[in-house]
Amino acid sequence: MIRPKNRTRSFARLFVFAMVWLAGAAALVITTVDDGWAQKKRNPDKAVAKRDRDGDGKISPEEWDKSPAIFRKIDKDGDGFLSPADFAKH
Numbered sequence: 674m675i676r677p678k679n680r681t682r683s684f685a686r687l688f689v690f691a692m693v694w695l696a697g698a699a700a701l702v703i704t705t706v707d708d709g710w711a712q713k714k715r716n717p718d719k720a721v722a723k724r725d726r727d728g729d730g731k732i733s734p735e736e737w738d739k740s741p742a743i744f745r746k747i748d749k750d751g752d753g754f755l756s757p758a759d760f761a762k763h
């Protein structure tokens with residue numbers, strides 16, 4: 674009469690183990706999806722298009738809404754405009 678009880682308990686343990694495993698797998702999937710979002714955010718073309726008001730494909734200092742220091746940091750080729758290539762290297 675002890676055996677069935679033991680078996681139930683081990684099944685319960687297996688169930689808990691499965692739930693923990695599933696939670697881990699779900700967390701992994703969410704992390705991967707989050708990474709995708711972050712990568713989309715870092716897309717250089719989108720970074721430019723978001724601020725490029727006159728549509729010339731680059732960001733002038735006038736279109737830049739953050740500090741000039743950040744502008745100079747991103748402007749890798751130093752031409753005074755932020756192009757997608759500048760953002761890609763950034």
Ligand SMILES: [Ca+2]
Pocket residue numbers: 725726727728729730731732733736
């Ligand atoms: Ca522009």
Ligand SMILES: [Ca+2]
Pocket residue numbers: 748749750751752753754755756759
């Ligand atoms: Ca540039």
